[in-house]
Amino acid sequence: MKTYPRFAMNSVIPRREFLEKCSALALGIATAVPCFNGCAITGFSFYKIKSNDGKIILEVSQFPELNETGNGIQLDDENSNEEILLLKKSENEFIALSPVCTHLGCSVRRENSFFRCPCHGSTYSLDGKVIRGPAEKQLTIFHTEFSNGNITIYL
Numbered sequence: 173m174k175t176y177p178r179f180a181m182n183s184v185i186p187r188r189e190f191l192e193k194c195s196a197l198a199l200g201i202a203t204a205v206p207c208f209n210g211c212a213i214t215g216f217s218f219y220k221i222k223s224n225d226g227k228i229i230l231e232v233s234q235f236p237e238l239n240e241t242g243n244g245i246q247l248d249d250e251n252s253n254e255e256i257l258l259l260k261k262s263e264n265e266f267i268a269l270s271p272v273c274t275h276l277g278c279s280v281r282r283e284n285s286f287f288r289c290p291c292h293g294s295t296y297s298l299d300g301k302v303i304r305g306p307a308e309k310q311l312t313i314f315h316t317e318f319s320n321g322n323i324t325i326y327l
């Protein structure tokens with residue numbers, strides 16, 4: 173099981189870390205709180221987060237899951253109630269998409285190289301396109317920008 177000592181409950185936050193978090197907040201960079209009950213049902217590590225002005229800004233280096241191409245995380249935005257899957261497509265390219273199946277709204281799960289909906293079997297490519305129905309529409313894609321080590325997701 174992964175541990176995230178920076179966010180451990182009942183621990184004292186070092187002054188330097190406290191100041192870094194304050195700086196991040198001042199810049200509008202979201203701080204994420206990992207959930208310790210394992211992966212989300214989508215198969216990704218799961219973080220609760222709060223968007224600001226319709227966007228989420230993450231410092232990519234804070235998420236070890238995003239070190240490798242093909243990996244990803246799930247974000248649960250407490251302000252919009254959106255769930256977002258953020259995948260690293262290449263060194264400087266990310267894709268953010270909704271895990272909500274466009275057929276009847278179940279959450280898709282990641283298989284090796286595609287998403288599968290457990291409800292009626294729709295499958296989607298990792299960039300959200302329908303491979304097999306009954307879903308007819310692709311997964312919702314959120315616009316992203318990557319700059320200076322930060323990823324901005326527009327909701």
Ligand code: FES
Binds near residue numbers: 275
């Ligand atoms: S809800 Fe996903 S295939 Fe029906």
